[in-house]
Amino acid sequence: MVKVVRNQEGLEPQLQQARDEKKRIAFIPTMGALHNGHMALIEKAAKTCEYIVVSIFVNPTQFNESDDFEKYPRDENADIFKLKETACSLVYIPEVSDIYPDKKPKLLDYYDEMFDAYEGVYRPGHFRGVVTVVMRFFDIIEPDEAYFGYKDIQQYRLIKKASAYYGKKTKVVGVETQREDNGLAMSSRNFRLSSSDKKLAGEIYKSLSYIAQRPNSSPKAIAASEAKRLKNLNIAVEYLEVCDLEKIRPVDSWQPKDENVVMFAAKVNGVRLIDNLMF
Numbered sequence: 001m002v003k004v005v006r007n008q009e010g011l012e013p014q015l016q017q018a019r020d021e022k023k024r025i026a027f028i029p030t031m032g033a034l035h036n037g038h039m040a041l042i043e044k045a046a047k048t049c050e051y052i053v054v055s056i057f058v059n060p061t062q063f064n065e066s067d068d069f070e071k072y073p074r075d076e077n078a079d080i081f082k083l084k085e086t087a088c089s090l091v092y093i094p095e096v097s098d099i100y101p102d103k104k105p106k107l108l109d110y111y112d113e114m115f116d117a118y119e120g121v122y123r124p125g126h127f128r129g130v131v132t133v134v135m136r137f138f139d140i141i142e143p144d145e146a147y148f149g150y151k152d153i154q155q156y157r158l159i160k161k162a163s164a165y166y167g168k169k170t171k172v173v174g175v176e177t178q179r180e181d182n183g184l185a186m187s188s189r190n191f192r193l194s195s196s197d198k199k200l201a202g203e204i205y206k207s208l209s210y211i212a213q214r215p216n217s218s219p220k221a222i223a224a225s226e227a228k229r230l231k232n233l234n235i236a237v238e239y240l241e242v243c244d245l246e247k248i249r250p251v252d253s254w255q256p257k258d259e260n261v262v263m264f265a266a267k268v269n270g271v272r273l274i275d276n277l278m279f
């Protein structure tokens, strides 16, 4: 049975009980509108942790356009229903005031150069909001492990770094991107795509997979030609670039195996999608 709590007072006794029972606590932050990508995080967490906390919180500090925040899909009842079928022990659905007691939320002054690359460029302030809310959750929950999707590769790498910087004991674990049959990365934003948009968006994975085969050309040239192909199909590419996986900076030549990542963002019929592929 999944327990639903809405504030820290409700959360604390549950966590204490889990700790008394010597259970390892996993934490999975989400913004709700749950899909099988989120479920994969829960499944992986259940392999090493006996007590799994999923949060549902649409974090206002990581949205720069307030209408995007308003438009974010929310369906709490459906989410709780889905979580009942999983290994999730507790779902934490806080109010904004439970996470940010001050009227004007205080943001951490942590900085990383990744704040100014890719998603950081298109969403100014986004990563500072993400780091702030995740560190806040780590303070409240003190999980042994926390799970993040590689789909948001910059977020995963940043959280790993910020968590080490702030001396958190939580082990940050990454999970493979879950995809639809046509390769489209699962995302809460896909709920806003029509079936023909979804079909079209399958072309994104074709491009990423093709690039990951390191065709006989430079990374920059091949990324540019795939961006052109997608644009011709009416996929409004914002970035498509091959980077080194460590720093997430563009490269001029292919890096050794498992040290490359192709970074991607585009709008399909006004819906912004991000994806990446590590190779």
Ligand code: AMP
Pocket (backbone or CB within 6 Å): 029, 030, 031, 032, 036, 037, 038, 040, 041, 147, 148, 149, 150, 151, 152, 175, 176, 177, 178, 179, 185, 186, 187, 188
């Ligand atoms: P969100 O609810 O979009 O904030 O995502 C919550 C967590 O789920 C983040 O760590 C995401 O990276 C992860 N996630 C979202 N989509 C996927 C996916 N398709 N595959 C794996 N993880 C995902």
